[in-house]
Amino acid sequence: MTSVLWFQGGACSGNTMSFLNAEEPSACDLVTDFGIDLLWHPSLGMELGEQAQQLFWSLARGERPLDIFVFEGTVILGPNGTGRYDMFADRAMKDWVIDLCNQASIVVAIGDCACWGGIPATEPNPSESVGLQYLKRQKGGFLGAEWRSKAGLPVINIPGCPAHPDWITQILVAVASGRAADLALDDLQRPQTFFTTFTQTGCTRVQFFMYKQNSPEFGQGTRSGCLFYEFGCRGPMTHSSCNRILWNRQSSKTRAGMPCLGCTEPEFPFYELRPGTVFKTQKVSGTVPKDMPTGMDTLTYMAVAAASRVAAPAWSKEEMFVV
DSSP: EEEEEEEESSSOOOOOHHHEEETOOOOOHHHTTSSSEEEETTTOOOOOHHHHHHHHHHHHHHHHHHEEEEESSSSESSTTOTTTSSSSSTTTTTHHHHHHHEEEEEEEEEEHHHHHHTTTGGGGGGTOOOOEEEEEEEOOOOTTTTOOOOSOOOOOOOTTTTHHHHHHHHHHHHTTTTTTTGGGGOOTSSBBHSSSSSSTTTOHHHHHHHHHOOOOTTTGGTTBBBSTTTSOOOGGBBOHHHHHHHBBTTTTTTTTTOOOOOTTTTTTTTTGGGTTTTTTEEEETTEESSSSSTOOOOHHHHHHHHHHHEEEEGGGGSOOOOO
């Protein structure tokens, strides 16, 4: 059996709710089919009070082996570095985190908050929140840039707000089955299998993006046009597999007419949620998107956009969805 302990820091429990909706494999499959021993989870754990504390201390002191430590939410350091804004089991949560991370063979950060601070770490960050090994794109975070688990690995980051449920369970299965060393991580310590392609990969609106046809209204985004040009969709520059591994095996934000908010990237929420930046493409001189699709510069974009609009066939300006 592979032992797993799951803690929550500064979190909304969104990643727990996502995890419980996993299908391939499901949360139950982890236990029944893949030999995972879920020692404790804040929503599922049976131990309370002194019983729970005895379990936590036995793991923190190394008296009981801990194979995988999963952390959801930010590490809260406030006020003034004490961590007392987030007390848990008679200690600052940050103290539990450092002890458990140092005892675990593998550490997995679930969700934006645990990976790089997420929304709580947005300036002015009154809670002094950080991710386990990043603060936004700056490597270091709570544990430090050079920290490694007992297995010699950095924190495995599975970002998202929330993370896709199957990303969570599939990575836990890979680690539990002894394949952690085979996981290829990108430069932000995300598993490449889920975070190499873009959210746009597999998007049903890609033909509208190709011919630079925008949605005239937000509501019309469900029927025609690309949401990148006016409504702030970050699908062309966000690394995720949301349109390859569909949510609930049915859909995704962009398929449902909702702009991708780029929630698997360290900068999320972009522009610090300033008024006028949400669901609205930021532009230079009112015409050219400020944030270019990955790998494209402004001049190239303008040339390609002009040519695409001229070459756009009639069907690219029509509704493509009839259901």
